[in-house]
Amino acid sequence: MKLRPGLLAAALVLAAGLSACGHPAIESGSPAAPPAARLDALNAADARVAEVSWTLARSNADLCPVNRFRTGWSLQSASQYGDALRPVAEARYGLEGDLPGILAAPAGSPAAAAGLAPGDLILAVEGRPLDRGDVGAASAYDGLDANTALLDAAAAGGGPLDLSVRRAGVVRRVVVQPVAACAYPTQIELTGSFRSHTDGRHIFISDRMVEAAAGPDQLAFILAHELAHAVLEHRTQPDVTGPRGAGNAALTLRRGLSLSAEADADRLGLYLLARAGFDPYQAVAFLPRYAEINPAARFPQANAGGVYESAPARRRALQPVLADIAARRADGRPLIP
Ligand SMILES: [Zn+2]
Structure with missing residues (x-):
C-alpha cells in the first residue's frame, strides 16, 4: 500500500495493509512514561478502534461501494516499532521481524x-511461509505490508484461510472464514491533534480523537461519519472534492469537503451506526463533549478535513435524523435514509 506520506500531516501514518488497523512506529505518549505503559495505551486504543470499525464495516457491507472478504483482525509487527517499544512488543506478543501478529x-x-x-x-x-524479514529492523513497514498483502490476496476469493499460527512457542493450524465487509480499514494517527478523515480507501482517526470519544457509541459517531464519506464516495466526486484523480489528491485534501458534504456524512453516519447496533442518542452526545474538550469545535471550522458547522449546530441538525431512526425502528422499517 502506498500512502503518499507527503499528503498526510506530519506523515505519521502506519503504512499498514488492508487487514490492518495499526498504529505508527512513532512512539507516542509522554516520553517519560515507561515503554510498557506506552504500549498498553497504544494497544488499548487499537483495540477500541478495531472493535467499532469492524462492527461498522461488517454491518454496512450492503451499502458500501467497495467490499472485501475480511477477517476483522488488526495486525502488527515487531519491525513497525521504534527501538524503545520493540523489545516490549516482542516480549509481550511474541512478535518477530515482519511477521504479522x-x-x-x-x-x-x-x-x-x-x-x-x-x-x-x-x-x-x-x-506458504511469510517473510520474517530483517529481524533487527526498526520503524519499517514494508515487510508487514507485503505479508498483509499476501493474507489479503488469500482472503480475496472468500474461501477459508488456512494459517499456521504460533502462540507461546506452540505452532498450530488455524482456519479463518472471511466475510464480506466494507473495504476501508481504519488506522490511528499519532498526531496529538483532533482529526479524523478518509482518503476514500482508508479511514484515519487521530489518537486524541480516540481519547475524546467517551465510549463505543461516541467512537462510532466519528468513524461512521468517515465511513459515510466513503459510502458517498465524496473523495472521488469532482463537485465536492475538486478534479478527479490521484494527481489532484493534494488539492483535494487542502480544500477539504464542502459544508453540505459534511452535513450529509453526519446524517448518513447516524444511520450507519444505528444499523451496526450502536445507540444514535449516545453517539450524538459526542458533539457537546467534543465542544467541551476542543474549544475550536464551538465555532464553525474550516480545516484540511472539511468545512464544518459548530458542534452545537451539528447536533441540532441531527435531531430530525434521530427522530427518523426512532420512527423507523418503531415501525420495523429498514434503517436507510
Ligand atoms: Zn467529514
Whole structure:
C-alpha cells in the first residue's frame, strides 16, 4: 500500500495493509512514561478502534461501494516499532521481524471466531511461509505490508484461510472464514491533534480523537461519519472534492469537503451506526463533549478535513435524523435514509 506520506500531516501514518488497523512506529505518549505503559495505551486504543470499525464495516457491507472478504483482525509487527517499544512488543506478543501478529481480533469477527487473539503470530498462509524479514529492523513497514498483502490476496476469493499460527512457542493450524465487509480499514494517527478523515480507501482517526470519544457509541459517531464519506464516495466526486484523480489528491485534501458534504456524512453516519447496533442518542452526545474538550469545535471550522458547522449546530441538525431512526425502528422499517 502506498500512502503518499507527503499528503498526510506530519506523515505519521502506519503504512499498514488492508487487514490492518495499526498504529505508527512513532512512539507516542509522554516520553517519560515507561515503554510498557506506552504500549498498553497504544494497544488499548487499537483495540477500541478495531472493535467499532469492524462492527461498522461488517454491518454496512450492503451499502458500501467497495467490499472485501475480511477477517476483522488488526495486525502488527515487531519491525513497525521504534527501538524503545520493540523489545516490549516482542516480549509481550511474541512478535518477530515482519511477521504479522494479531493486534486485535474484534468480538464477532471471523478472526475471533477462529480463536485468534493478541499474542498469536502468523507464520504461513496456505502452506506458504511469510517473510520474517530483517529481524533487527526498526520503524519499517514494508515487510508487514507485503505479508498483509499476501493474507489479503488469500482472503480475496472468500474461501477459508488456512494459517499456521504460533502462540507461546506452540505452532498450530488455524482456519479463518472471511466475510464480506466494507473495504476501508481504519488506522490511528499519532498526531496529538483532533482529526479524523478518509482518503476514500482508508479511514484515519487521530489518537486524541480516540481519547475524546467517551465510549463505543461516541467512537462510532466519528468513524461512521468517515465511513459515510466513503459510502458517498465524496473523495472521488469532482463537485465536492475538486478534479478527479490521484494527481489532484493534494488539492483535494487542502480544500477539504464542502459544508453540505459534511452535513450529509453526519446524517448518513447516524444511520450507519444505528444499523451496526450502536445507540444514535449516545453517539450524538459526542458533539457537546467534543465542544467541551476542543474549544475550536464551538465555532464553525474550516480545516484540511472539511468545512464544518459548530458542534452545537451539528447536533441540532441531527435531531430530525434521530427522530427518523426512532420512527423507523418503531415501525420495523429498514434503517436507510
Ligand atoms: Zn467529514
